[in-house]
Amino acid sequence: MVSIMGTLGFRPDTILPTIRSTEGLQRVVVFHSDHVRSREAVSEVRDICEQMGLKFSHHEVPDAFNFMRVSKAIQNEIAAMRAAGDALQVFNVAGGTRIMSACALLVCTLEGVNCVYVHDDTLEEIPLPMLQIRYSDVLTPVQRDILRYLLEHRGEDITQKGLGLAFGLHKATVNHHIKELTARGAVHLMPSPKDSRIKLIKVEDSMELLLGRS
Amino acid sequence: MRALICTFGFDADKIILAMKCIKHDHLVLVTGTDNLEHDSFDRISSLCQRLRTPFEVMTTDKFDVLASMSVFQDLVGRLRSEGFVVCMDIGGGVHTLSLAALLAALNLGVETWHIDRDPVRLPVLSGVSISSRLSSEQRALLLQIGPGARMDGLRLPGNRRDAVMRVLLELKRSGMVRVESALPDASVSLTEEGVVCRQNMMRGVPKADGFTG
Numbered sequence: 001m002v003s004i005m006g007t008l009g010f011r012p013d014t015i016l017p018t019i020r021s022t023e024g025l026q027r028v029v030v031f032h033s034d035h036v037r038s039r040e041a042v043s044e045v046r047d048i049c050e051q052m053g054l055k056f057s058h059h060e061v062p063d064a065f066n067f068m069r070v071s072k073a074i075q076n077e078i079a080a081m082r083a084a085g086d087a088l089q090v091f092n093v094a095g096g097t098r099i100m101s102a103c104a105l106l107v108c109t110l111e112g113v114n115c116v117y118v119h120d121d122t123l124e125e126i127p128l129p130m131l132q133i134r135y136s137d138v139l140t141p142v143q144r145d146i147l148r149y150l151l152e153h154r155g156e157d158i159t160q161k162g163l164g165l166a167f168g169l170h171k172a173t174v175n176h177h178i179k180e181l182t183a184r185g186a187v188h189l190m191p192s193p194k195d196s197r198i199k200l201i202k203v204e205d206s207m208e209l210l211l212g213r214s
Numbered sequence: 215m216r217a218l219i220c221t222f223g224f225d226a227d228k229i230i231l232a233m234k235c236i237k238h239d240h241l242v243l244v245t246g247t248d249n250l251e252h253d254s255f256d257r258i259s260s261l262c263q264r265l266r267t268p269f270e271v272m273t274t275d276k277f278d279v280l281a282s283m284s285v286f287q288d289l290v291g292r293l294r295s296e297g298f299v300v301c302m303d304i305g306g307g308v309h310t311l312s313l314a315a316l317l318a319a320l321n322l323g324v325e326t327w328h329i330d331r332d333p334v335r336l337p338v339l340s341g342v343s344i345s346s347r348l349s350s351e352q353r354a355l356l357l358q359i360g361p362g363a364r365m366d367g368l369r370l371p372g373n374r375r376d377a378v379m380r381v382l383l384e385l386k387r388s389g390m391v392r393v394e395s396a397l398p399d400a401s402v403s404l405t406e407e408g409v410v411c412r413q414n415m416m417r418g419v420p421k422a423d424g425f426t427g
Contacts, residue, residue, distance in 0.1 A: 067334040098309035129410040131344045184339040185325050204335040
């Protein structure tokens with residue numbers, strides 16, 4: 001099924017150029033906030049899709065300013081669409097809150113989905129130069145495992161020694177990987193509140209998005 | 215030395231929050247020309263003077279994503295060549311400006327934050343730029359593909375045609391080049407993505423960040 005996705009704010013105008021320009025379009029999916037004007041915009045787009053015989057679905061994001069919630073909603077929908085064998089042609093990032101657009105752009109870069117935006121005044125649809133970042137090629141399997149472990153145990157105090165025990169790695173090997181992950185900004189070290197000589201390894205919640213693809 | 219680039223609209227509080235959250239020695243605001251006349255701009259300018267923080271402003275057509283992306287890429291390139299480690303906050307200004315900043319950050323591997331209600335560090339790996347992900351052979355071919363380039367005119371060290379074909383196929387698969395006519399006299403051109411990648415290569419490897427993936 002040929003599909004498009006988009007973030008939608010108060011103006012249906014921002015997604016209509018993509019509905020017009022996508023050949024063989026069969027399905028439209030939009031992400032929007034719970035604002036009443038955003039819901040009105042969704043209704044208008046739904047009506048248009050129904051008239052055109054297009055399948056329409058929408059995801060209301062309860063907190064459109066929550067980076068992780070919006071990003072995960074988009075990432076999960078893309079994964080579900082791919083699992084169903086649908087062809088996602090393009091993601092329109094022109095509408096919605098700034099954080100919704102930024103989340104969509106970021107997830108699309110990580111997932112290798114083309115993006116367009118629509119100029120505010122001219123309503124011209126403009127493709128964005130999207131170069132897929134294959135972070136999975138940059139991080140080694142051990143580094144990905146470490147990131148995953150840190151995310152799964154993010155409430156706990158994890159040290160390099162603890163990681164070494166968990167993975168059965170020598171402390172020098174752990175130190176090497178942590179140095180690399182720190183240089184890339186994927187993790188950071190902070191002194192333990194109990195003993196400042198001990199450094200705890202902390203990971204940003206948003207790094208979970210890097211591990212979204214297998 | 216760290217330079218902080220912030221997208222700026224009318225909200226000085228967001229910039230001040232970014233200044234508190236992200237360590238920096240130099241501040242650059244990127245904004246539309248009309249935003250400079252706003253009181254909040256004077257507030258930041260005056261605060262930076264009092265803090266003795268070197269401060270500069272770049273203006274752009276904030277509704278043009280591609281033009282703004284180019285402004286950000288040039289700015290990051292210039293700051294890195296001056297020895298700065300660059301970080302970015304994309305939480306201010308209109309959302310086209312934020313998108314442009316994020317695209318530039320992804321392409322160049324810049325530490326990126328979204329500072330609004332809460333500070334969020336975005337999952338952009340520092341120093342991992344698009345061009346640093348290419349092999350030396352891919353870089354060599356990308357640099358040869360200009361207007362009217364033909365497949366049989368492309369060369370790689372050792373002059374092996376099978377290597378040229380293999381690398382060209384890799385670039386085509388990654389969406390950077392298109393082959394426009396049939397063999398043997400096929401013409402080859404860069405896609406938008408290829409052009410962006412080549413521009414990034416021409417800017418060189420980041421010096422200050424010292425890490426190229």
